[in-house]
Amino acid sequence: MAIVQFEHRPGILDLGWGHPRPSLLPVAEWAAAGSEALQAYGWQALTYGHSAGPAPLVDWLAAHVGDASPEQTFVTAGASHGLALVTPLLARPGDVVLVDSPTYHLAFPILRDAGVTLGPAPADEHGVLPAEVAKIPAAFLYLVPTFGNPTGRSLPLDRRRELVELGLPIVEDDTYRELFYGDAPPPALWRLGHNVVRLGSFAKTVAPGLRLGWINAAPSLITRLTRLGYVHSGGGVNHSVAMTMARFGASGAYAKHLGVVRERYREQRDALTIGPAPDGGWFTWLRLPSGVEASTLLPVAERHGVSFVPGSAFYVNGDNGHDHVRLSFSHLSPEELTEAARRLNAAISSVVGH
């Protein structure tokens, strides 16, 4: 039995894990926030909570994101939990759900657990193509348009506007928005249109183990979420952690920590001297030299002491992306990342050389 999901492989610098660097997790700060929340709120932090999330967090969140009211906010147990909750409310079993191509691969089983059929949204190297998406009947479109997983790229503003004008319901996975390393990203689809459900998360900015995030949506959808049987029975989905986060936000610890991790992840991005340098997020999307396939490269790379996720994992049918690999710069130190890039370049050279 294990404690964490991450599995260390001796001798391998693994660029495959989209996990935070352990030393960037705010262990002491979170302990302080937990104690402060219990001192400030007492029993109210430990009993059945408000179904949509406790007011101290919901109010702080609304002020923090700046573009959603408390009535448009529902506290989740993370973005993937949010996706699992909204999918059955937006689609029926057998419906088609479009997903960006490539996109976050672990969303596929979440969507499929709701019985929907996945289809790739037509896209080019800048992201989804609204005019092409419009031609495909679908219950909704799921995408990670900002510092996306796996590409690190953001959908251009004009495409965002065209997309929300289609009227197709959209689930916007917006988990990387706050991790920008230069200019702020383009506005969220949520901000541009009326038919958008936004998934937010504290997994990347604070810690994944909190299992805490939020949904922004129309108040009518928020009400449907609060009426789900298990949400009502449990008094919200993660009340005690939500109360700690309310304190972590209000005390200024969140803003301070975000400043630190932005700086550190920017350094890590710069240390991974291979692939395009994205403006934010945790990933870069490396196109391999002509004729090199990711699946062929992987065992060679591992013999060189470096690993990654082949690009085909991020396509619904695995039938594309064979010439790309996803590299994460979130988990390793700058020194390790530079060494990983060196090993990967050597592995690629050895394959190209053949």
Next chain:
Amino acid sequence: MAIVQFEHRPGILDLGWGHPRPSLLPVAEWAAAGSEALQAYGWQALTYGHSAGPAPLVDWLAAHVGDASPEQTFVTAGASHGLALVTPLLARPGDVVLVDSPTYHLAFPILRDAGVTLGPAPADEHGVLPAEVAKIPAAFLYLVPTFGNPTGRSLPLDRRRELVELGLPIVEDDTYRELFYGDAPPPALWRLGHNVVRLGSFAKTVAPGLRLGWINAAPSLITRLTRLGYVHSGGGVNHSVAMTMARFGASGAYAKHLGVVRERYREQRDALTIGPAPDGGWFTWLRLPSGVEASTLLPVAERHGVSFVPGSAFYVNGDNGHDHVRLSFSHLSPEELTEAARRLNAAISSVVGH
């Protein structure tokens, strides 16, 4: 916007809430456990966790319950979350699920969210009737057989044995097992048969706001749970709280706190001098005098300054239980409970007198 689910109504002693007494929530002890867990486990308490739950909690739980191995254990975000997770794995939309009559009413929407049809399991005043249950085709039977909500009663041992011998899959909501005030309860159905999924919870013994519980089931079902898209993506469902609970358990704080709340809830049970005194749990099930209906009594009782949940709420079709009310002794102080009983007796007398 609110922080907690509970709504205080001035002038009313409300026996309707199945909530813990605020002063019995272990505020200081939980704060200590949180700090200790972060000190002991550091970043491992805050990153993506093991899908079935972190080893320190799973191992402690297996030793604690004494009748389930780590491989038969999955950490949930509470018993209602556990029910929401297992229902789609055990039943398809349109299937019939049998529920004890009466039973925990907030389970009904959880089950219905999975698209199943609910049917009442035939029962008498001692609980479900196995021979009658056997006649009805169903995907599974849901029940709270030990210190049940709403009756406070436990299913007799011979019926437990007969029930598990039917071979019908059973979901046993076992959330009140540890709150006994005299002799220990009969063995769990889980211990007696092979086709049982047990839902456990820390909501009643520690705090509801933790959103933490567990499922005991065959390893094959545990594996299916770990492969759910959102469980895998999130690294378990409530990792950081699970790590704190591991510490709360291992330090002895759990055993100490359980001893305290058993004593306090026993005192509260004794202070509510109306209705049968159950051997455990949070509720008593009061039969009203002949001719008195719960729905008629409720407004009269509230004018007397006391409230409750009418018995019909705990029947699938609301077509039974009109002569019963559920009284909770979990939430009020002994003094308040004695006064509530006095007011309720006065209200009943005034109705009978008419």
